[in-house]
Amino acid sequence: MTVSQWRTFPYEATDYDYSHEELAEHWSVLHAGDREPFPAPDWIKVLFKDIPRVAEEAGCDAQAATQQLLTGWGHFHRGDFAAAADIGESLGLVGATLWAKAQATYAHYLETDKSVQRNLLMEVSDRMEAMAKAMPGTPNAYYHRAFALGRYSQVISVAEAWKQGVAGHVKNSLEAVLDREPDHADAHTALGTYHAEIIDKMGAMFGGVTYGANRDEGVAHYQRGIELAPHSISALTEYADxxxxxYGKKKVSQATELYERAVSLDPYDALSHLDWVLAKEELS
Structure with missing residues (x-):
């Protein structure tokens, strides 16, 4: 399936149309969760110097790569995930995290064919694994791999996930993120979900012995994710989930409060709008 066949963002996106200058102004909010570095010529020049392969794959100088990345992130934030993925892929490693986030977001939120969804997510996982080897100091290479694998595990059977060792790969990747960037909010939230899903599928005792799943650790990661990204709708809804x-019915009241907090926030881009819709659906 090519990106030209991807479904379009199904909601009004005019509020999320950021110019390059507006991206710079709002970057800290837009990327509070993943702490993606703001595309700047100086940062890209360092990458080009330290890893010649990055410059070769980009096929342009640092200034041009910066402008293309900003255009790509503009597409992403207004919900044109196909255009964002195209630009990210065209820039090679320097655009790889843009490509990965665009493709994984599309696959998880908008793709309805489970087979296509699995293929898209596994492609992200494989490419991010390769990126982590080529650029081991890049936290989001590990994060996007973990995200893709985590969402992949949600569309296959528990037995398949067990056989493929998905849980271990997710945990190792998220721990690699936090080793490099301890304040990566999305990684904390994802680790909370790791603990929650293991306990949900395998039980607290077996999940704890086999995978180190622990309710208290899960809650601590969720809460840290919210502390680091207080405007994140997904951090609140993932915690509620x-x-x-x-805990099941024991935490229905607290979960409801979290969903209510989530829908009280104003979405700031297409991705947060998709999260807002999911939170609204949970309440209804």
Missing amino acids: GLLMM
């Missing part, structure tokens, strides 16, 4: 997976 996780409480229900780990």
Whole structure:
């Protein structure tokens, strides 16, 4: 399936149309969760100097790569995930995290064919594994691999996930993120979900012995994710989902409060709008 066949963002996106200058102004909010570095010529020049392969794959100088990346992120934030993925892929390693986030976001939120969804997510996982080897100091190479594998595990059977060792790969990748960037909010939230899903599928005792899953650790990661990205709708909804997976009916009231907090926030881009819709659906 080519990106030209991807479904379009199904909501109004005019509020999320950021110019390059507006991206710079709002970057800290837009990327509070993943802490993606802002595309700047100086940062890209360092990459080009330290890793010649990055410059070769980009096929342009640092200034041009910066402008293309900003255009690509503009596409991503207004929900044109196909255009964002195209630009990211065209820039090679320097655009790889843009490509990965665009493709994984599309696959998880908008693709309806489960077979296509699995293929898209596994492609992200494989490419991010390769990126982590080529650029081991890049936290989001590990994060996007973990995200893709985690979402992949949600569309296959528990037995398949067990056989493929998905849980271990997710945990190792997320720990690699936090080793490099301890304040990566999305990684904390994803680790919370790791604990929650293991407990939900395998039980607290077996999940704890086999995978180190622990309710208290899950809650701590969720809460840290919210502290680091207080405007993140997904951090709140993932926490709510996780409480229900780990504690069931005992935490319905707290989960409901989290969903209500989530829908009270104003989405700031297409991705947060998709998260807002999911939170709204949970409440209804």
